[in-house]
Amino acid sequence: MRVMINTTNYDCSQVKSKMNTTYSHRQQLVREMKSIKDIVELYSALSITNLCDSFGGDIVKTSTSVCAKLVKYVNHPRKEDVTEEEHLFFILEHLVMKRFKHSEKLLLNYVDLPVYNILVPLIVKQGSLSIKRIRSILLTLIEQHNVLHTAVRFNPRINQIEQYIQAATDEIYSFQYSRGISTSEELDGLLTKESIGKFFDFEKGKVLRCHIVQRQDDNNNADGLLYENDIITLSFHHIEFDNSSLMPFIKAFKQIDLANKQQSILSVPQYIDFAL
Template sequence: MLSAARKYFPKKQNKQQAEQSLSPTLIPTGRLKAVASSAQQRVWLDEQISFNPSRSPALYNIILPLVIKQGSILISSIRSAIVHTLERHAVLRTAVFFNQESGELEQAVQPIIADQNYSFEVTRGAKSLEEIETLLVSEFTTHFAQVEHGLVVRCHLIKMSMNSEDEIEETLHAKDIIIFLIHHIAFDISSVNTFIDTFTGAYDLREPLDSTLQYIDYALYEQNLLADPAENSKINEARRFWSTLMSGYEWYNDYSLIIGTTSKTKVRSGLGHAVSFDLASDLVQAQIECAMSNNVSMFQLGLTCFFVFLYKLCNSNRYDFCVTSATDNRHLPETKTMIGMFVNLLIYRMKIDPVESFTTLMLRTRQLCINVLQHAELSYDKIIDNINNSLPPKIPFHFQYQSVMSSLTYGATEVTKMKDAILKSYSGRDWSHGNGTALNDLSLTMTHDYHRQTTHFIFEYSTDVFDDTMVSTIGRRFQHFLSQIFSTDVDKNQLNQNYDPISKLSILLSEDTDEIPRTVFYRLPSTAYTGKGFIWFC
């Protein structure tokens, strides 16, 4: 499967491609068929190779649950508005498939055929809050999309009450719920507002904004950028940067074995669990002060902590780490209001020096982030394609930072007014977390609320790699780890960020230190205890 995957995205361009001139800007082309964009290729390839589509839960559904706060909406008008939205944004009815003849992953816009371009369902009858949450999780994790046929949108209506009048009227009222699901291959979080605006505008029969640009135009523009033969082009400068950054990285390191778990297969089930916690208020304040005094962002600070934590999880036996993180990748002004999949995965590689201070490492991380963002236009698949002759294993670690002021969660559109009703996002929960799924072996999401001065952490892990017993303490270990970095309490063995080596940091909990003498005697019964711990956490 891995060797076959390489032919999907050939490294060499033909002469005709190499001689294409670079388009000066993103322009409408009117095309209905093209090579899939890099972001579409990454999602498609991840679903096909990293997971088993026939057994894994849906991992790339984006869910938008809306509740009617006031007024009523005709179901027939909802369906008409959906069709109009699909007509307006062709990517929402675009098939993505592997063309055996060309050897490429392609996309093709499908024609509108009545109500056949999307999935639709109505559930009638009262539902408790628990039942609704269970239904939402089920929708998030259930496969509905037929990507190869261009069916990537689903609408599920929940009528909280049912009577004979409603049966005849087919109308949604206050407290009823509208659930939209859209496959990630055609949609990202930055598309939410445009989707809602188009849908509500179509329902209200408002004149749409004049725009002929489609996502397929962006895919063609991207192909021109990648084919630019000029040595000093920005894309070729990016290729050289990533080649240098990733040179010598051992892609086949099995970190799961180092951390103390066993992974029997490279293909993941997609099943996972999550543990979360809120950081103590005094530590949050210390975080903010640390970031401000060192002129680093909260993302850079959080990434630094994650690098060191991974180093300690690996018993200080690994020094070279790669962590992925997502960026919206909407550099062009024309893409800001487009619907489509633009998100790119960036790789952050850091070699840990155990004798350097936390501050030194943090400043190195800041510079790494600056350099990475300067070359973020090269897509993830092209980064790894540029430095490997075969498809490398998926990077197991992922870090994401979310700010309440510029959140990547689904609560981007809070309240939407229509001519007949007022819609609001259902619940404040980020439905992308805590759904029993895992895209990565281990990921950390850090959410900072600037207004409330709070920081929330979520660890998500693959059940194929980590067992519940081990991960049940990972949140407490990370909390203890952070308290050493940011606490000013001398009783907490705090770290001097500017002078102490990061090797001084520990993720040992009190129960671990109690276990050390017994662990040593058990493993080495003829050796006297010397006070040195042999437990794998350090």
């Protein structure tokens, strides 16, 4: 369920009648997070001057200026006690600030959930593909692009964030192999988990995950090959990947030929170039 409010002026009762303000629904809003552009389009014309004196002015400008108040509410042990007049603002502040801060500590339910992962599912359309070859391709891509194997740590001694390039090995990315995922419900559950699961360790440079899914549970298929309709899901930590990186990455993944087309690492554009 998505929240839709026309960008016009409502009195307090009208606004609240168009929005479910229960705690469970606030959790749902977090999981169905809109982009900041969508939020601005939905709420930029919603004047709240007449709704609550302490929240006067434009909803977006106001929401971005009350981070301290939001954090206070999020950390409050009895979040359901937020006054009825502030329920609406509690939600909207969170929607905007969550996009600005990308902070797990600002989740309305205050549990250890990730913001999101960037998921790239690939399907084998014909022929076969070796799992060993897939892993070799991934290692080549990781080696070519430093950002895919760079650890980021906070050094309290000098009060600075430091970066360390890690060795490109099989341990630098998360890997899982599954089979017998045959129904659409099972596949949907798997993809949902890949989108919100905590698989990464930024301090160790682990920001990439590969989950290979063999649709049929065939115990006799021990050849290490994927066939038609089998799936390769690649997941990235959201801080490392954006939509503009998607097609260049897929193109690079397809074009790597470890047997015949080895390229010098220095001759290949760095991964950061994909996002520029």
